[in-house]
Amino acid sequence: MSKSDSNPYWRYYRCAFAIEKKLSNDSHIFKWVDEALLSEIEALTLRTEKLEQVVADITNGTMEVAKKMFEELQMKLEEESDQRVEEAVAEANYEMKEMMIIICFGCMIVVGCTKLVG
Template sequence: MTSSSTSSSRFPRISTHGVPRRCWCGEGITSFGSSTAENRYRRFYRCEIAKDRKSENHLFKWIDEALLDEIQRVDAKHERVAQGLSNFEEKVMTNVKSEIARLELEMSQKLKEKVNLEIARVEKEMKEKLKIATVGMVVAVAIIGIWTSLYV
């Protein structure tokens, strides 16, 4: 593929990136096939009025170069989007991890509170049962003491 600098244009071209839509003069773009020996049948974009005004410097760009420019622009944009997604994913993962840590701490504290409340409830219940058992034993010992004093 021959570089666009080998064109037979008498004027330096204004640089355009990608596939052109309009010429710098505002006119539309048409595609043609080259008829020169050096670039036989190679397709190019040209300003619609440039074919009538050869002495003016209007848009000219090889189609293959325009398509390569477009591919490079799309690749660059894809890379920026991919990097943006990667950064977003990192931020989301950081937020998720910190939220998980916060929730784990909160759940751990609530679980400790519930366990402590349950331990306190069971402890109170056991103390009441122990009191009842102690009173029962005292009563039983008193009955045994009375019985033995009467019959022994």
């Protein structure tokens, strides 16, 4: 605590080495408490801003990874859907060909029967 006439009872920090050696130079690593606290607050503000940026970067990175995973899943689902549609179309084509063969064969039988009767 200051005992000077200009700053009576003001609290300050001073180097422990200077106190141990009983140095008379009060400016040896000397800082008023209120200035030191402001400096600490400013330093913590900078650290907080840096940490917020790191969190934002991580969050953005996480969102990018999630977006990429979503796009990959969407592509996979589209491929599976396309494959199922192609399989359904192929099966319908096969069944239609079977029906056409049966109809053609039935028509030939009917024509043959009419020639035999007529």
